[in-house]
Amino acid sequence: MVDTTASATAAGPGLEAEETAALRESVRRVCADLWPDATHAAHGDLAALWLAAGRQGWTGLGAPELFPAALAVQEELGRLAAPFPATDVALVADVVETLGEVGLSAGIAAATVRPVIAHATLEAPGGVVARHVEAASAATHLLVVDEAGGRLGWFALEGAEVSELPGLPVPAWSAIRPAGGPAWTVPLAEHPSLLRLRRLGLAARAAAAVGRTHELALEHAKRREQFGRPIGAFQAVSHRLVDTEIGLTAARELLAHALELRAAGDTAWQLAAEVYIEFAAERLPGLQFGAHHTLAATGYFEESEGPWLFRRVHADLAALSAVGRDAGVGEHLIDRRLPLPQHDRGPSARRVRDEVLEAFAPWTSGPPSHLHTWDDAARAVLRDRGWIGVGWPREAGGGGWPVGDVLAFSEALAYANPPLGNILMGINSIAPVAIRVGSPALRELVLNEVRKGDLSIALGYSEPGAGSDLASLRTRADRVDGGWLVNGQKMWGTCFPDSRWVLLAARTDPDATPPQAGITLFLVDADAPGITASPHTSLAGDVSATTFWDDVFVPDDRVVGEVGAGWAALTEALAAERVLIGASVMRAHRAFERLVDLVSSDPASVLPARRPELRREIGRIAVRLQAARALVNRGVRALTSGEGARVEAPMAKIAATELAEDLNAAAIGLLGPDALYEWGVDGAAGDGSFEDGLRASIMGVIAGGTGDIQRNLVARALGLQERSRR
The missing domain is CATH 1.20.140.10 (Butyryl-CoA Dehydrogenase, subunit A, domain 3)
Structure with a gap:
């Protein structure tokens, strides 16, 4: 299985990849006792978790180059539906460090000062009221982001009025009315990356929670049986899970790219981050729903992790949507x-x-x-x-x-x-197969022709009864003196009229078990006697052909690889072709x-x-x-x-x-x-x-x-x- 446990977070210059991996493992180890899985969202001790974070150093990641490490912590906790705001703590620590508040910085690192971020108006007539505040039950301080006023304000929560707001987020969000005014304010413009990085942290935690739900769905699909077989064997279920796998893999790659650019000091990281955030906002809800559809009732009731991960994902995405941004991806591209x-x-x-x-x-x-x-x-x-x-x-x-x-x-x-034309098929797909499995003579023949830069090679794979399922092919190659006689029919031979060679897959052992064990690859001259072609023009204008093979002789030196071992070489060629198509x-x-x-x-x-x-x-x-x-x-x-x-x-x-x-x-x-x-x-x-x-x-x-x-x-x-x- 492709790793869905966490994003491929770039370590950046502040932390090596091995150290990041060790950090993730320390989060898992500590949480095994304090918050072992997502069901603990209902009753977990967030204050104890925060103090443990201080002891482990998770709260000392305020330096900008250590943000990827804070993000790694946030992702691991997202898999547990734990709302410890690791990236928010890192962002607040950076603000405090910039101000030179040494005591506060030390307190944040030791977790005796536990700040949370909220969005509110600092100059509200009735005083500051911050809503949608996460982890307020364990917090000691509040950093208010006044986006409209362009200011950041710092409040101690001693004597503050804190009211829980029951709803989908668990632990519940809160409304906070501080007892007095801010201890200090600073211009938001002095921290231009704060909002974007906060949104990045919310998106990454939501993605991690979806990833954990997907893991549960995969396990369930392999274990749960209906109609005599695992539900994962049903194509509708497996394809839904595959689409989630693809979506989560893409999300990890997009996040890693944004962090890589940021670590390199490339300003393009900002747009890369917006791409990742918009991808997460658009795709994660559907991926989470898909995982729940696979889990069905198993993931619907609260003794399972599913409902708590569901709450985590949608809470983070709602919070994400409320944080301001200067422009969306479309505006960046069209207007800027x-x-x-x-x-x-x-x-x-x-x-x-x-x-x-x-x-x-x-x-x-x-x-x-x-x-x-x-x-x-x-x-x-x-x-x-x-x-x-x-x-x-x-x-x-x-x-x-x-x-x-x-x-x-x-x-x-x-x-x-x-x-x-079609020469890249020979360069990128056929030549590597010849290099890996071809005889020295065949390898030299193929490479010499490919190097001329004008060789088009058609593929002789598909048949009337064997398209994508090549293990079902029926075209036969029977051994004769000095070679093989091929009989059968092939379809959709792309560029066959322009090709000098055909890479042919034929069955050389009809009794082989499994059936793919009896397949051999041959390199055949397209004008060999016994081949007749019926051309077809595609919707795109390219010409392919159905070919009929009647006692076509192929000499032994045109066998690609070992007899009966064509499936492995064919699989490699198809992988190369798929990447080529993907390019x-x-x-x-x-x-x-x-x-x-x-x-x-x-x-x-x-x-x-x-x-x-x-x-x-x-x-x-x-x-x-x-x-x-x-x-x-x-x-x-x-x-x-x-x-x-x-x-x-x-x-x-x-x-x-x-x-x-x-x-x-x-x-x-x-x-x-x-x-x-x-x-x-x-x-x-x-x-x-x-x-x-x-x-x-x-x-x-x-x-x-x-x-x-x-x-x-x-x-x-x-x-x-x-x-x-x-």
């Missing part, structure tokens, strides 16, 4: 013209990205690229600059580039989207930037009825785009590091391809009929990119296994579904 934050992988990766974009600049303003069209000059750029196989190992004649540079290269190439997220990024530029520079291009919701819609798409990019990055990292991408690849493909559908449909919805004309038509909104992207988006979801199949793969990795037996 800020670019979406990039993943900075260092000087070398930046150089690679710039070089790729510069090299392919002549094609960026041309018509949309397709698999069936190419420009030999564009292919020559890839070949002549030595960019074919940059991620292959050096000993195989590849570039041996570090992962960060490979990621930058892949992203920049997908963003530029030059007219290369299309950068083409979506380019389309999104085109949309933002268009609606910003020409507001009249937006349909009048859609103008009021424009910024919210742009923000929504931007958040989905950044989440998809984060998952694709995760998939490429897993693939290029040699660790495999069994879960990461399908998650990346799901997110990226479903985003492309949403992005192009939303763009056309905003721009109206003018967005439906193709490139070259006078007045075509976006130069035809959105209508082309919409047509092509279907193929993205289908290719390499449909979204439903990808969800089944993730479900299997989560232990929800077993491979079917035949």
Whole structure:
């Protein structure tokens, strides 16, 4: 299972990753006695927990560089529905430290001073009244944020009137009327990150609570049986859990990115944080509901953790919605013209990205690229600059580039989207398989042809009765002298008319158990005698073919890997193909930037009825785009590091391809009929990119296994579904 216990919080310069992990473990250990699970929200001793936090040093994290550590504490406590406000304490400590209040700083660190943050008006006629105050029962001091007045005010709670406000939050929120005026006030402007970081802390705690509920739902789905099998074996249940897994993984990656940028001193962290916060606000309620739907009655009654986690999530999201922000993601992009934050992988990766974009600049303003069209000059750029196989190992004649540079290269190439045809399938999918499992002679043959930069390879996987379920394929390969005779039918051979080779999956042992054990891969000449093709033109304009194989001879030296071991090589090739398909997220990024530029520079291009919701819609798409990019990055990292991408690849493909559908449909919805004309038509909104992207988006979801199949793969990795037996 992908880790859902806490976000991948970056340690930052103040705390190493190992120290952050140890901090998380200390929270779990201490809470095992004081607040062992979420059911203790009803009666847990928050004051005792706060004092333990002081002894453990969780209240001494006020330095800005230690904020990620406070966030880690907050997340661990979110899993327990414990309202100790770790990030608020850190933010207050930073304010106090800035003022030079040494005694207060020491008291906060020792937990003898226990501050909470609330939002209220400092100059209210009847005196300050702060509502929605969390953890008031254990607090000694109050920092009031007066957003309208632009001030922070500090109050001692001795003699204050504190009234509980029963409702969904448990422990209950309170209303506080301090006994007197503030001991001091400071301008809010002196702490410009305070509100954003407070919102980040609330979102992260809510996400952690959803993560714990998801863990409970996964356990329940494996254990609870209905109709003779675990409920997790039912596709509706497993897909709901997979969507939650994807959402929580994306949330962790987005948070880690924001913290990484902040630690690097990059001001883009502010927009990255807003992306994460908007993602959390939009997605977490549905993910929490989904987990409860799986838990059903088991998670509905208060002896279980579910109800208390539910309260935690929705309390934090309500508090989050009440904290002010200077602008939403859509406003940042349209009104302030800020670019979406990039993943900075260092000087070398930046150089690679710039070089790729510069090299392919002549094609960026041309018509949309397709698999069936190419420009030999564009292919020559890839070949002549030595960019074919940059991620292959050096000993195989590849570039041996570090992962960060490979990621930058892949992203920049997908963003530029030059007219290369179908050659990337050979470079990124087939060549790595040949390197890993091919014989020396086959490996040399494949790499020599791929290096020429003009080799298109078709895939011979799908059949009438075996699409995404390749273990069911029936095409036979029977051994004869010197090789094999292939008989059968293959469907949807992408770019078959333009391809010189076909990577064919055929059954060489019909009696093998399990059935995938009898599959072998072959590299076949597309013009071999006995192959006939019936071409099909897709919605996107690309040409595929149904092929019929009648006693097609394939020599022994064209077997890819071991006989009967094709399934493992095929799985690796499919993972690479899925990440390659997922990399299309950068083409979506380019389309999104085109949309933002268009609606910003020409507001009249937006349909009048859609103008009021424009910024919210742009923000929504931007958040989905950044989440998809984060998952694709995760998939490429897993693939290029040699660790495999069994879960990461399908998650990346799901997110990226479903985003492309949403992005192009939303763009056309905003721009109206003018967005439906193709490139070259006078007045075509976006130069035809959105209508082309919409047509092509279907193929993205289908290719390499449909979204439903990808969800089944993730479900299997989560232990929800077993491979079917035949």
